[in-house]
Amino acid sequence: MGSGNDDTTSRQLLSSMAVNDKHGQNSPYFDGWIAYDRDPFHPTNNPRGVIQMGLAENQLCFDLIEEWIRINPDASICTPQGLHHFRDIANFQDYHGLPGFRNGVAKFMSKVNGGRVKFEADRIVMSGGATGANEVIMFCLADPGDAFLIPAPYYPAYARDLCWRTGVQIIPVHTGRSNNFQITKEALDTAYKKAQEDNLNVKGLLITNPSNPLGTTLDRDTMKSLVTFINQKNIHLVCDEIYAATVFSTPSFVSVSEVVQDMEFCNRDLIHIVYSLSKDMGFPGFRVGIVYSYNDTVVNCARKMSSFGLVSSQTQHMLAAMLSDDHFVDNFLAESSIRLAKRQSLFTEGLEKMGIACLPSNAGLFCWMNLRSLLREQTVEGEMQLWRVIVNEVKLNISPGSSFNCSEAGWYRVCFANMDYETMEEALRRIRAFVGKEAEKAIEVMKNMRNIIQKLRVNFSARFDEFMMSPSLRSPHSPMPHSPFVEV
Amino acid sequence: MGSGNDDTTSRQLLSSMAVNDKHGQNSPYFDGWIAYDRDPFHPTNNPRGVIQMGLAENQLCFDLIEEWIRINPDASICTPQGLHHFRDIANFQDYHGLPGFRNGVAKFMSKVNGGRVKFEADRIVMSGGATGANEVIMFCLADPGDAFLIPAPYYPAYARDLCWRTGVQIIPVHTGRSNNFQITKEALDTAYKKAQEDNLNVKGLLITNPSNPLGTTLDRDTMKSLVTFINQKNIHLVCDEIYAATVFSTPSFVSVSEVVQDMEFCNRDLIHIVYSLSKDMGFPGFRVGIVYSYNDTVVNCARKMSSFGLVSSQTQHMLAAMLSDDHFVDNFLAESSIRLAKRQSLFTEGLEKMGIACLPSNAGLFCWMNLRSLLREQTVEGEMQLWRVIVNEVKLNISPGSSFNCSEAGWYRVCFANMDYETMEEALRRIRAFVGKEAEKAIEVMKNMRNIIQKLRVNFSARFDEFMMSPSLRSPHSPMPHSPFVEV
Numbered sequence: 001m002g003s004g005n006d007d008t009t010s011r012q013l014l015s016s017m018a019v020n021d022k023h024g025q026n027s028p029y030f031d032g033w034i035a036y037d038r039d040p041f042h043p044t045n046n047p048r049g050v051i052q053m054g055l056a057e058n059q060l061c062f063d064l065i066e067e068w069i070r071i072n073p074d075a076s077i078c079t080p081q082g083l084h085h086f087r088d089i090a091n092f093q094d095y096h097g098l099p100g101f102r103n104g105v106a107k108f109m110s111k112v113n114g115g116r117v118k119f120e121a122d123r124i125v126m127s128g129g130a131t132g133a134n135e136v137i138m139f140c141l142a143d144p145g146d147a148f149l150i151p152a153p154y155y156p157a158y159a160r161d162l163c164w165r166t167g168v169q170i171i172p173v174h175t176g177r178s179n180n181f182q183i184t185k186e187a188l189d190t191a192y193k194k195a196q197e198d199n200l201n202v203k204g205l206l207i208t209n210p211s212n213p214l215g216t217t218l219d220r221d222t223m224k225s226l227v228t229f230i231n232q233k234n235i236h237l238v239c240d241e242i243y244a245a246t247v248f249s250t251p252s253f254v255s256v257s258e259v260v261q262d263m264e265f266c267n268r269d270l271i272h273i274v275y276s277l278s279k280d281m282g283f284p285g286f287r288v289g290i291v292y293s294y295n296d297t298v299v300n301c302a303r304k305m306s307s308f309g310l311v312s313s314q315t316q317h318m319l320a321a322m323l324s325d326d327h328f329v330d331n332f333l334a335e336s337s338i339r340l341a342k343r344q345s346l347f348t349e350g351l352e353k354m355g356i357a358c359l360p361s362n363a364g365l366f367c368w369m370n371l372r373s374l375l376r377e378q379t380v381e382g383e384m385q386l387w388r389v390i391v392n393e394v395k396l397n398i399s400p401g402s403s404f405n406c407s408e409a410g411w412y413r414v415c416f417a418n419m420d421y422e423t424m425e426e427a428l429r430r431i432r433a434f435v436g437k438e439a440e441k442a443i444e445v446m447k448n449m450r451n452i453i454q455k456l457r458v459n460f461s462a463r464f465d466e467f468m469m470s471p472s473l474r475s476p477h478s479p480m481p482h483s484p485f486v487e488v
Numbered sequence: 489m490g491s492g493n494d495d496t497t498s499r500q501l502l503s504s505m506a507v508n509d510k511h512g513q514n515s516p517y518f519d520g521w522i523a524y525d526r527d528p529f530h531p532t533n534n535p536r537g538v539i540q541m542g543l544a545e546n547q548l549c550f551d552l553i554e555e556w557i558r559i560n561p562d563a564s565i566c567t568p569q570g571l572h573h574f575r576d577i578a579n580f581q582d583y584h585g586l587p588g589f590r591n592g593v594a595k596f597m598s599k600v601n602g603g604r605v606k607f608e609a610d611r612i613v614m615s616g617g618a619t620g621a622n623e624v625i626m627f628c629l630a631d632p633g634d635a636f637l638i639p640a641p642y643y644p645a646y647a648r649d650l651c652w653r654t655g656v657q658i659i660p661v662h663t664g665r666s667n668n669f670q671i672t673k674e675a676l677d678t679a680y681k682k683a684q685e686d687n688l689n690v691k692g693l694l695i696t697n698p699s700n701p702l703g704t705t706l707d708r709d710t711m712k713s714l715v716t717f718i719n720q721k722n723i724h725l726v727c728d729e730i731y732a733a734t735v736f737s738t739p740s741f742v743s744v745s746e747v748v749q750d751m752e753f754c755n756r757d758l759i760h761i762v763y764s765l766s767k768d769m770g771f772p773g774f775r776v777g778i779v780y781s782y783n784d785t786v787v788n789c790a791r792k793m794s795s796f797g798l799v800s801s802q803t804q805h806m807l808a809a810m811l812s813d814d815h816f817v818d819n820f821l822a823e824s825s826i827r828l829a830k831r832q833s834l835f836t837e838g839l840e841k842m843g844i845a846c847l848p849s850n851a852g853l854f855c856w857m858n859l860r861s862l863l864r865e866q867t868v869e870g871e872m873q874l875w876r877v878i879v880n881e882v883k884l885n886i887s888p889g890s891s892f893n894c895s896e897a898g899w900y901r902v903c904f905a906n907m908d909y910e911t912m913e914e915a916l917r918r919i920r921a922f923v924g925k926e927a928e929k930a931i932e933v934m935k936n937m938r939n940i941i942q943k944l945r946v947n948f949s950a951r952f953d954e955f956m957m958s959p960s961l962r963s964p965h966s967p968m969p970h971s972p973f974v975e976v
Contacts (some may be wrong), residue, residue: 012952013722013757018628018789062575069566069574078557078564078806086557087550091906093617093772128616129581140506144632160795165627165653234501236506269501284581285801288574307648308623309616312800313773318566375514398791418579464572 017165024159028387029054029403036397043422046173049206049428054211054397056212056310056365057418058246058282060339063149065281068328077314079305090165092313099318102321105290109275110272112245117257125302128309130276132408133159133289136305137272140298141236142168147200148238149173149191151183153368153404155212155240162206171195171202174407177370180359181214183207183222188229189285204236204270210243210253213404213413214368215344215361217247223259227266238272245280245333247363248341260294268294277319280336286315340417342367343424347416350428350466354435358414365417369398372410374438383409394434396427505653512647516875517542517891524885531910539915542885544700544853545906546553546734546770548827549820553769556816563809565802572806577903580801581839583794585614589804592811593778599817600733613779613790614804616797617762618730621777622649625760628786629724630656634725635688637661637679639671641856641892641899643700643728650694659683659690662895665858668847669702671695671710676717692724693717698731698741701901702856703832703849705735711747715754726760733768735851736829740968748782756782765807767853768824774803799912828853829904831912835904838916842923846902853905855888860898862926862963871897882922886916 032054041049047097073079077086078199092098099121106119127133144167153170159216162168173191175181188205195202205226210217218226230237241254246255256273260266271293278284291302320475323329348358348367358367375382380402387400390412401411416424500507512677520542524716529537540911554861561567565574580586587609594607632634632655635848638646640660661679663669678691692715698705706714727744735741742762748754761780766772776799779790836846836855864872868890875888878900891897904912940972 013629013724014783014785014789015627015629015631018785023789023792032661057579059575059579062578065578066571066574069571070568073567075899076564076566079567080558083554083557086554087547090550090553090771091545091547092773093766104796111526128620129795132616139503141501143503143505146503157795162791165793165796173520236501263667273551278581283578285578286580287798287800295502297506300504301511304511304648305653307617307645308653309797310775312803314773314806315802318802369550431726 003086006451011405022159022265023164025158027156027403028384029156029399032399033388033399035391036053038396041395041426043421043426047426048395049425050391050395052205052397052418053415054399054413055418056279056415057284058279058336058340059367059418060343061282061336064332065322065370068322069323072321072325074316076371077317089317089434091314092316093310093453095126095303095310097124098313098316098320100320100324101311103273103289104320105277108323108329109244109290109292111333112253112280113255113258114252117255117261117437123292123294123299125293125299126306126309126311127289127291127302127312129278129284129287129289130240130274131157131289131310132287133274133276133291134158134164134238134240136302136309137238137274137291137293137298138162138166138168139305140293140301141272142166142203143201145169145201146203147171148203149188149195149205151175151187151207151211152480153213153406154208155263156204156399156403156405168203169200170405171200172405173205175287176408177359180275181211181216181368183218183226185225185229188226193231195462202233202235203237206238206240208240208243209256210241210247210363212243212364213366213399213401214359214365215364217251217253217363218336219251220254220259223254223256227256227259227263227271230270231265231267233268234267236272238274240274242274242276242279243364244275245336246340246365248337248344249362251362254464269298270295272298286298286319287311288315288319299320308381309448327459343416346421347414347424347428351431354432355432356435366413366415368401369412369414370410370425371412372408374435376408378409380409386410387412390434394430396430499855502834510647511652514775515647516645517870517887518955520875520885520887523879527883529883529914531914535914536574536883538626538879538883538885539911540885540906541903541915542887542901543906544767545772546767546824546828546853547832547906549757549824550771552816552820552823553810556810556813560813561720577801577805580804582797583614583791583798585612585799586804586808587803588808588812589799592808593763593765593776593895596765596811596817597732597778597780599821600741600768601743601746602740605743605746605749607780611780611787613787614794614797614799615779615782616799617766617772617775617777618728618762619649619777620775620797621762621764621779622646622726622728623654623788624797625726625762625779625781625786626654626656627782627793628789629726629760630654630691631689634691635659635683635690636691637676637683637693639663639675639695639699640750640855641669641889641894642696644891644893646694650786656691657688657734659688660692660893660895660928664896665847669699669716669856670822671706673713673717676714680721690721690723692726694726694728696728696731697744698729698735698851700731700852701854701887701899702847702890703852703854704847705739705741707739708742711742711744712751714924715744715747715751715759718755718758719755721756722758723759724754724760726762728762730762730764730767731852733824734764734828734853736825736832737823737850739850741851742770742803744881745780757786758783760786769820774807775799776803776807800808809839831904834909835902835912835916839919842920844919844923846955854901854903856889858898858904860896861902862923863898866897868897871899874898875900878922882918884918 002192036050036052039049049483074081076082077089085389102124105119109119148170275290277288357370399413520794524538524540529536529539562569590609591909595607597607635657661675759782763778765776821922845858887901
């Protein structure tokens, strides 16, 4: 009868969410991980495997942490010294968290901010990593269809974390190399205006400070302008500060909490921080995400939501002791900063010697590498072409800028703190060899062009010959040339 | 101009979710916890405090677990023996989980099912406790506004876990004491039909087996009928089996996995299990929730969602070793069952001696206590009146049936496995004293009634005098009388 549609059998069995692609996992950012998983580098077992440079992990200070654990056996519920706490801790499931844990995190966050701000333990809300924290804050602030402004380039998994299950939309605020990817008032206004024209309900601005992927921090004046902007618009400011303690050189980190503290006019109900121990301490496996809000209703709501992503009480218990140890934390933060500075300069100077520039940075576990001159065309497709060569032939998993929603082609995020020194050296060797080969190819193409031109009896300038004989194009280990295919 | 509404300042700043009450936390189920938190019982420090009988915790076998930890120091990353794993584990954040953890959980689930079913490690998906697992499965199966049938009484926090952030609706399938709260085909059909009349899109049926709060299991034939029902309607069956290993007497537990294995006609894509180690192992603090689906798309989608609630890798690592230890697990499951049986019979026999009956049960960490005869009126208000007296005067936090959406007044869930023997004895003493006082009051009321009636010179039957002198009404420690105010 009728159309013959049997409503019971033909209707969709799963949710729209389960059958759409809005989780964003079909991104080259994740594809690179798959390439690594298939053929992971190992110095002796698989020395030609893919080196993982797509993972923003901080492995530089584990010796300090292991030493602390060694001398603090009572901090664990699984040692003879701590076992008497086992049953109480295994049973603990209050979504406020262990008081010692909340206090420890608040204290740690304060130290990360140079002691210039005090965080209240009662505003510390747990979540399953920053992933969970970012989703929780969206669920608290926005309804499906509502929008958040986010300066681009931004973290590729924001599509999953902020949007997938909440139905929130991201409006990118575009930045570019002309001013070193800084956020401008004009770009913000343009994005906000465009959203209004599109009838979107803009609920807030989300910034990542220090920036992933840029490795830069926002200065105090920019922060003040952003706080003023969101106050004027009466929208929220969510500050993802999960890389706060990775700042390794000046200018030092300025948290929104410090800015708000110093500003005369600010509606604090609009200010929220997302924090985590995944990057600053190097514990992504422990899933410690934090929502810190100045808005009481948000604290209450987020705490109820934390039932979906509480931190294991075993982990809370251990971290309560570790983060409360002033001597350890002070030393860890100082030493971590020194080691990150050293690693970053070793890596970026290595690149510089090949003629590869990175955006100047003072934070993060990665650099933002400019390979524009190696692109065959200045498009996303050109960027992806080069990326496929780097992943599949050079065997480095780096992440293309387009996966970070960067509006300019040719930028790549390269992580340097998730490996030992020798692996980093191997990565640099591979890049050097690759750049050398590209230079050879460029010479070949140039030569062919010259031959063609000469055959056409076009008078070829002496300066071109001179250029072709220049040292920069002679050796496979020479600094990277600008690609002849493209404008620079 | 016009209405004077300034769109920028007057619109709602937070999400609808943040300002509505749909988290369901304003339930007496949670209020009782607050009463306990304010004045917690302690045998020496606060012997008159509130005894927590609202928390379905399993504390009876911690000695076995502690012993295992003592002799397996290499299972922890925080012991000298296991510390060399620290950095790899702290870094591990793959949402598939540690292979050893997945294998361990699959093996454990199989043992809980008496080895009659094999679970595939690749279908084990992590979530933040059963709370997270239940939400994840809803996000996978249903869109906002879609509905799930759930036999009532059911777990009070389902409103939060299943509905709050997903927008899914619960349609209770009512059961009652006339057939010991069993699910009937008629009740299911009625609920399904009603939902269709209300234009609701019914996406599935969710059952808790063993039941919380009933402490009963579903027999094989009922399970088969339910599987047939959902197949006929082409809707999902979600089986929350988090109490599977708490079955302490016959009939033994029959998982949906076993039923599906034996049935000829069943669309397995419709079958999903929620599991957890919070109840069966007594580790609610560790937040181990599991989604196990026979539907590949659901497994894939749920795994992506597990990023929001991964189990701490520290905890995964320890449990991988513990759950893979055949000797330990076999002994633990057998001993846990014996201890639960003993505790349940001690507690319910204690109640029986006072004339308080519980629904006959073979599982769970609680009993379903019938206090209908003590209600002043057979309504939710009558039930809540009595509940307030029990919480505030008797100082026992038990949970009223209405918070479980029970359609009959006068039932209460009482947890007995989250305390030591002495505390349980103290709880029984308090109940005995209370029942005695209620009996005294009943006698007083009866006497007054008799006096009034005699004054009215109504001929009072000898049988009434006889009843008033019966042993059951003489002593404050006598079995509970039926309240004279109400029909039984």
